[in-house]
Amino acid sequence: MILVLLVALLAFAAPAASHAQAGNSVRLEVRLTPDSATRGQRAPVIRSDNLLGDGRWLSTLRSGLPVRLHYRIEVWRSRNGWLDQLTRQVYWDVVVRHEPLLDQYTMLTIFGSRVQERRYATLDALTAALAFAYQINVSPNVTGNYYYTATLEISTLSDSDLDELERFLEGDLEAARGQEGLGDALGRGATRFLLRLAGLPSLRLEVRTQRFTVR
Amino acid sequence: MRRLAALLWLLVVPAHLAAQDSVIVIDPDAPPAEGLERVGPPPEVVTELIEFYNDTNTTRVQGDVAFPAGSRFTGRLALHRGNLRIAGRVDGPIAVANGTLHLLAGADVRGDILVIGGRLIRAAGARHDGRQRVYWDAAPVVRTEDGLLEIRERRRPIGDLAAARTSFQTGKVRTTLLLATGGTYNRIEGLPIVFGPTFDLRASRRSAFKLDLRGILRTAGSETRLADFGYQARGEFRYGRVGIAGRIYSELTPIEDHPLDLSEVGWSSFLLQRDYRDYYDRRGYGGLAWVQIARPLRFEVTRRRDEERSVRATDPWSLFRNSDRWRRNPLIDDGHYITTGLQLDFDTRNERYLPSTGWLIQARFEHSSSGDVAPVFLPPLVRPEPPLGRRYAFDRLFLDIRRYSRITPSLRVNGRLRADGWVAGDRLPVQRRVSLGGPDLLPGYDFRAFNCAPEGFNDPALPALCDRVVTAQVEVRTRLNLNVGFRTRDRENKTGRFIGIEEADLVLLTDVGKGWLAGAGPGQVPVNRIPSFDEWKMDVGVGLDAGEIGAYIVKGISEDESVKFLVRLQRRF
Numbered sequence: 001m002i003l004v005l006l007v008a009l010l011a012f013a014a015p016a017a018s019h020a021q022a023g024n025s026v027r028l029e030v031r032l033t034p035d036s037a038t039r040g041q042r043a044p045v046i047r048s049d050n051l052l053g054d055g056r057w058l059s060t061l062r063s064g065l066p067v068r069l070h071y072r073i074e075v076w077r078s079r080n081g082w083l084d085q086l087t088r089q090v091y092w093d094v095v096v097r098h099e100p101l102l103d104q105y106t107m108l109t110i111f112g113s114r115v116q117e118r119r120y121a122t123l124d125a126l127t128a129a130l131a132f133a134y135q136i137n138v139s140p141n142v143t144g145n146y147y148y149t150a151t152l153e154i155s156t157l158s159d160s161d162l163d164e165l166e167r168f169l170e171g172d173l174e175a176a177r178g179q180e181g182l183g184d185a186l187g188r189g190a191t192r193f194l195l196r197l198a199g200l201p202s203l204r205l206e207v208r209t210q211r212f213t214v215r
Numbered sequence: 216m217r218r219l220a221a222l223l224w225l226l227v228v229p230a231h232l233a234a235q236d237s238v239i240v241i242d243p244d245a246p247p248a249e250g251l252e253r254v255g256p257p258p259e260v261v262t263e264l265i266e267f268y269n270d271t272n273t274t275r276v277q278g279d280v281a282f283p284a285g286s287r288f289t290g291r292l293a294l295h296r297g298n299l300r301i302a303g304r305v306d307g308p309i310a311v312a313n314g315t316l317h318l319l320a321g322a323d324v325r326g327d328i329l330v331i332g333g334r335l336i337r338a339a340g341a342r343h344d345g346r347q348r349v350y351w352d353a354a355p356v357v358r359t360e361d362g363l364l365e366i367r368e369r370r371r372p373i374g375d376l377a378a379a380r381t382s383f384q385t386g387k388v389r390t391t392l393l394l395a396t397g398g399t400y401n402r403i404e405g406l407p408i409v410f411g412p413t414f415d416l417r418a419s420r421r422s423a424f425k426l427d428l429r430g431i432l433r434t435a436g437s438e439t440r441l442a443d444f445g446y447q448a449r450g451e452f453r454y455g456r457v458g459i460a461g462r463i464y465s466e467l468t469p470i471e472d473h474p475l476d477l478s479e480v481g482w483s484s485f486l487l488q489r490d491y492r493d494y495y496d497r498r499g500y501g502g503l504a505w506v507q508i509a510r511p512l513r514f515e516v517t518r519r520r521d522e523e524r525s526v527r528a529t530d531p532w533s534l535f536r537n538s539d540r541w542r543r544n545p546l547i548d549d550g551h552y553i554t555t556g557l558q559l560d561f562d563t564r565n566e567r568y569l570p571s572t573g574w575l576i577q578a579r580f581e582h583s584s585s586g587d588v589a590p591v592f593l594p595p596l597v598r599p600e601p602p603l604g605r606r607y608a609f610d611r612l613f614l615d616i617r618r619y620s621r622i623t624p625s626l627r628v629n630g631r632l633r634a635d636g637w638v639a640g641d642r643l644p645v646q647r648r649v650s651l652g653g654p655d656l657l658p659g660y661d662f663r664a665f666n667c668a669p670e671g672f673n674d675p676a677l678p679a680l681c682d683r684v685v686t687a688q689v690e691v692r693t694r695l696n697l698n699v700g701f702r703t704r705d706r707e708n709k710t711g712r713f714i715g716i717e718e719a720d721l722v723l724l725t726d727v728g729k730g731w732l733a734g735a736g737p738g739q740v741p742v743n744r745i746p747s748f749d750e751w752k753m754d755v756g757v758g759l760d761a762g763e764i765g766a767y768i769v770k771g772i773s774e775d776e777s778v779k780f781l782v783r784l785q786r787r788f
Contacts, residue, residue: 090241109239115252116252116254117253119255120352120353121313121314121332122315122334125333125334125353128351133237134240134241137240137241137243137244
C-alpha cells in the first residue's frame with residue numbers, strides 16, 4: 001500500500017515539477033559544452049533567464065528587499081541497474097538589491113570567499129547581466145556515464161539573511177553555525193515566518209543535462 | 216556535502232558583448248581567493264564620457280527622448296538617465312550615461328557610440344557607421360544643478376568635513392597628512408586640533424606596516440596641568456589576519472564612554488556649556504596583538520603602563536550660557552597603572568553607523584594594578600581605603616551586546632544589553648567607576664541620576680561612583696514619510712532635489728537599568744548577585760530619527776520624573 005502511494009506521489013510529483021518550470025516566467029537552462037575533449041569530458045553551462053519578466057521579483061526588489069539566486073550544480077554518475085551516484089556539487093550565489101538613493105541595482109556574485117560587486121543603472125542592463133551563463137569546470141575524470149543537474153532557488157532575503165549569507169559563503173560557515181546558540185536561529189526563523197506571511201515569493205527550478213560518457 | 220572552499224572565476228565578460236555571448240567560467244579547484252572586487256567601467260572611459268557630456272558643443276538630453284523616423288540631427292548628442300530611441304538619422308557621436316540607447320528599424324547613426332551604465336539595443340534594419348562601446352556597469356556620475364556631469368564621490372561622514380587631508384605615494388609608501396579637529400569640544404581641552412602624518416607600507420598582498428604620528432594642540436589647556444600639546448604615536452604590523460601594534464601617548468581620556476558620543480558631547484559643550492563626560496590625563500605606552508579569527512570575529516590582547524592624573528576643568532567659550540560655570544571635573548586616584556586586557560569583538564552589522572541588521576558583541580576584561588596609587592577620599596560605603604603594603608589591583612568587565620533585526624521591509628527591532636563594572640580584586644578607582652542616567656542609556660532620567668553617591672556625600676563634580684551598571688534597551692523602528700521641507704526646481708522647471716526631511720524613523724523605545732555598589736553593607740548588593748528587577752529603573756519614549764538627527768520624548772516611569780526632550784545627532788545605539 002505504501003509502495004502504491006509512493007508511486008502515485010512520484011507520478012504526480014514529476015509533472016508538477018515540469019509544470020513549475022514551464023508555468024513560471026523565470027527559465028533555467030543547462031547544457032553541455034561541445035564534445036571536444038579527447039576523453040569525452042564535458043562541462044555544464046547554466047543560465048537563468050527572464051527573472052525580471054516575472055513582476056513579483058521586480059516588485060520585491062523595489063520594495064527594498066534583496067533577491068537571492070542560489071545556483072547549484074551536481075555531478076551525477078549514472079550506474080545501470082543501481083542508484084546513480086552524486087560525485088560532486090558546486091554552488092554559488094547571486095544577490096541583487098535595489099539602492100533607491102542611487103536608483104541603481106547592485107549585483108553581488110559570491111563564489112566561496114570571493115565576492116564581486118557590480119552596479120547597474122538600468123533594468124535592461126540588470127536583466128542582461130542576470131542572463132549571464134556560467135560554465136562550471138567540474139568535468140569528471142573517472143571513466144563512466146555522467147549527467148549534471150542544475151538547481152536554481154530564488155528567494156527573498158531580509159537584510160540579516162543577506163548579511164549572514166555573505167558571511168556563510170565567504171568562509172565563515174562554521175563560525176556562523178556556532179553563533180546560532182546566541183539566539184539567532186530564533187530571530188531568523190521569526191523573520192522568515194514574517195516574510196512568508198507578507199506573501200513574499202520564492203521559487204525553485206531544477207533541470208538536468210543529457211548523459212555523456214567519459215572514456 | 217563538500218563545501219566549496221574557494222572558486223576562482225575568470226570573468227570572460229567583455230561588457231560590450233551581447234548577453235547571449237557572456238559566459239562566466241568558474242573553476243572550483245583553483246586556489247582560494249579572498250576579498251570584494253568592485254567592478255565598473257574603466258575610469259578613463261568614464262572621464263571621456265563626462266568630457267563629452269559637458270562639452271559646450273554637445274546637445275544634452277535627459278529622460279526618454281525619441282528621434283522619429285524621418286528626423287535628422289547633426290552634432291554631438293548625449294543623454295543622461297533614460298531611453299534614447301532613434302529611428303531617424305544622426306550625424307555625429309552619441310554618448311549615453313546610465314541609460315539605454317535603442318537603434319530602431321530605419322535608424323542611421325554616423326558617429327561613435329559610447330554607452331555606460333546601460334545597453335545598446337539594435338533592431339534589425341538599424342544602421343551604424345562608427346566605433347561602438349557599451350559598458351553595462353553603472354557610470355559613477357551625478358548630474359549637477361548646472362546640468363553637467365561629475366564623478367559621484369562616496370559620501371563623507373560629517374566629522375570628515377572638518378578635516379584637511381592629503382595623500383601621496385612615494386614608492387610603496389603611502390603618506391597621508393592630516394589636520395583636523397579632534398571631533399569634540401570639552402571643558403578641559405577646548406577644541407583639540409589634531410595634526411600629523413600617517414605612513415602606510417604595503418609590503419605584500421598579506422602584510423602591511425602603518426605608522427601613525429599625531430600631535431594634539433589643546434586650545435584651552437593653559438590653566439590645567441595638562442600641557443598645551445599631547446601626542447599619539449602608533450606603529451602597526453599586520454600579516455593576514457594577525458597583527459601587533461605598539462603605541463605611546465599623552466592624551467585626555469574620558470572616564471565613561473557615555474552618555475553621549477564624542478561629537479555629541481562636543482556640540483553640547485560648545486552650544487550649551489554642558490559637558491556630559493569626565494576626563495583624566497593619561498600618559499604611557501603599551502602594546503597589543505590581535506587575530507581576526509573570521510571576518511566578523513576579532514580577539515585582542517593588550518598590555519599598557521599608564522600614568523594617570525587628575526585634570527581640572529578650564530573655562531572654554533560656549534555659544535549659550537557662556538557666563539555659567541562648567542561642572543567641575545572630578546579628581547581621580549592618581550598613580551601609575553599597569554593594565555592587561557582581553558577583548559573579543561563580534562560584529563556582523565550590515566553597516567557601521569546606521570545598521571539595520573546584525574550583531575555587535577564587545578566583551579572586554581581588564582586586570583589593572585598600581586604600586587603608587589594616591590587615592591582620593593571616598594565614603595567607606597563606596598570604597599574601603601586602598602591597601603597599604605601591597606599592590607592595589609582590580610578586575611573590570613565590560614559587555615555590550617546589540618542586535619539589529621529587520622523583521623519586515625518596514626519594521627525593525629533593535630535591542631541592546633550592556634554591563635560594565637567591577638568583578639574582582641580591590642574596589643575600582645574613581646576613573647574606572649560607572650553611573651547611569653542621561654541621554655544615552657537611561658534617557659528618561661537626569662544626567663547621573665544614579666551615580667551611587669551615598670546620602671550626605673555632595674560633590675559638585677557629580678562623579679560616577681557605582682561599582683556596576685547593567686542596562687537593557689529595546690526600540691522598534693518603522694519608516695514614515697514626513698516630507699517636511701521643500702522641493703527645488705531645476706532649469707527645466709521640473710521637480711528637483713528635496714530639501715528637508717522626506718523620511719524618518721518613528722521610534723518607540725524603552726530602557727531599563729540599574730547601577731549599584733557591590734558588597735554586604737546597607738544599600739549594597741551582594742557581589743555575586745544582580746539586583747532584583749523591581750529595583751531597576753525604567754523609561755519609555757517615542758521619537759523621530761532622520762538618520763543624522765533625531766528628537767525623542769522620554770519619561771522615566773519608575774520614579775516621578777518629568778518628561779525629557781532629547782535631540783541626538785546619531786542613532787541611540
